Amino acid sequence: MRPQLLAEMAFFQKRARWELWCWAELPVSIEQTHGVAFNTETGATFCTCSFRPRPCVHAQAFALVVQAHGIQAFEEQSALPEWLPLAVTNISGRSKPAVAALPSADDERTIRIERGLEDLEVWLEDVLQRGIAVCAAEEPHFYLTASTRLADASMRSLSRRLRTAGEAFAQQPDEPEPFVAILADAALAIQAWNRRGRLSEAQRSDLEAFLGFTPRREAVRAAGERLSDTWAVVGVVEESLEASLRERRTWLLGAKSGRFALLQDYAFGAEDFAPTFPPGALVQGTVAYYPSAWPLRALPLEVLETLPERRVKKLPGWHILSDMTGTFARALANHPWLTALPAVLAEVLPMRGAKIFALADSAGYNIPLGEGDSLGWTLLATSEGYPITVFGEWNGERFRALSAVREGRFIPLV
Ligand SMILES: [Zn+2]
Numbered sequence: 566m567r568p569q570l571l572a573e574m575a576f577f578q579k580r581a582r583w584e585l586w587c588w589a590e591l592p593v594s595i596e597q598t599h600g601v602a603f604n605t606e607t608g609a610t611f612c613t614c615s616f617r618p619r620p621c622v623h624a625q626a627f628a629l630v631v632q633a634h635g636i637q638a639f640e641e642q643s644a645l646p647e648w649l650p651l652a653v654t655n656i657s658g659r660s661k662p663a664v665a666a667l668p669s670a671d672d673e674r675t676i677r678i679e680r681g682l683e684d685l686e687v688w689l690e691d692v693l694q695r696g697i698a699v700c701a702a703e704e705p706h707f708y709l710t711a712s713t714r715l716a717d718a719s720m721r722s723l724s725r726r727l728r729t730a731g732e733a734f735a736q737q738p739d740e741p742e743p744f745v746a747i748l749a750d751a752a753l754a755i756q757a758w759n760r761r762g763r764l765s766e767a768q769r770s771d772l773e774a775f776l777g778f779t780p781r782r783e784a785v786r787a788a789g790e791r792l793s794d795t796w797a798v799v800g801v802v803e804e805s806l807e808a809s810l811r812e813r814r815t816w817l818l819g820a821k822s823g824r825f826a827l828l829q830d831y832a833f834g835a836e837d838f839a840p841t842f843p844p845g846a847l848v849q850g851t852v853a854y855y856p857s858a859w860p861l862r863a864l865p866l867e868v869l870e871t872l873p874e875r876r877v878k879k880l881p882g883w884h885i886l887s888d889m890t891g892t893f894a895r896a897l898a899n900h901p902w903l904t905a906l907p908a909v910l911a912e913v914l915p916m917r918g919a920k921i922f923a924l925a926d927s928a929g930y931n932i933p934l935g936e937g938d939s940l941g942w943t944l945l946a947t948s949e950g951y952p953i954t955v956f957g958e959w960n961g962e963r964f965r966a967l968s969a970v971r972e973g974r975f976i977p978l979v
Pocket residue numbers: 599612613614615616621622623624
């Protein structure tokens with residue numbers, strides 16, 4: 566499309582300016598609006614869209630509109646819109662807009678994230694232009710540049726995931742999928758960050774958690790959604806995230822609410838985890854959820870009380886696998902960086918296929934099991950050919966079974 570066709574004042578809404586920057590919003594569909602800005606002195610442009618090359622057609626059209634109507638057509642405002650990064654406007658020192666007059670720790674963090682994501686975007690574009698396979702072949706540690714810059718910008722979680730996926734890709738170049746998936750997640754995070762003014766608070770929390778910023782425990786305990794229940798400890802799993810960092814996930818399932826709560830702990834180096842509950846136990850008490858568009862992670866509000874003499878004997882779950890995959894799709898629509906959905910599958914049959922183990926439902930569908938053969942054999946032995954109930958984590962590709970229930974008996978699988 567030619568910019569001249571878009572260069573109509575009426576297309577641009579919420580027009581405003583601050584000093585020499587003019588900006589407006591350009592709705593391009595029912596769901597989508599781009600934020601565009603133009604500096605009348607330097608000619609610099611900005612747009613929240615992802616089209617290339619720059620300046621995009623929106624920014625070019627907006628520049629034409631500003632030039633045609635003059636800066637007077639834009640109402641003076643004391644604050645920049647949230648989607649316009651301060652770093653882009655280059656406004657600093659004495660001429661900072663009112664909102665940024667007193668930079669707080671939050672502002673500094675915002676600027677760090679902004680610069681980090683700008684670097685990441687440049688790197689991603691370079692990788693896509695040259696091709697992932699070419700980059701990997703030419704530079705053995707090509708992911709390290711991006712990962713190190715992200716760590717410098719305090720985005721440790723994204724930095725670590727990029728690095729570990731990059732390392733795995735370098736070792737197995739014929740399996741690029743996990744690495745490509747993290748590149749896609751990162752690209753989505755850049756887009757989400759640029760329009761974070763339009764995200765809900767819960768979605769912003771998910772974005773920040775993906776980048777590596779989680780709210781403090783005290784804040785979660787004070788303001789997080791609270792839920793009291795009798796909780797079944799349905800699975801406990803430890804995982805090494807990198808050489809010196811381990812994660813432990815303790816999954817709880819509320820007897821009354823039917824909701825999952827995830828207690829997540831980390832241990833560094835030789836450090837040990839604090840004791841958690843044994844799988845199969847029942848505990849009682851209140852948890853507070855971390856803010857999220859699909860809340861799972863939670864903290865105990867007080868010490869959860871273990872109910873002695875009682876064990877998990879049965880678990881309610883989905884009989885049809887498509888109920889689980891459909892729920893995961895809905896979850897991703899709300900929280901696109903969700904890595905796995907906890908799920909109880911009722912009356913499913915473990916099977917051994919040509920190469921992998923799988924779980925089949927009564928409708929004849931099956932999903933692959935993750936995590937090696939020994940777990941598959943354990944499940945086969947546990948079921949003895951009969952359908953069983955299995956709890957685990959579904960990541961969209963594989964089901965990682967963590968426990969099973971058969972004939973009133975709870976069986977931890979890890
Ligand atoms: Zn644009």
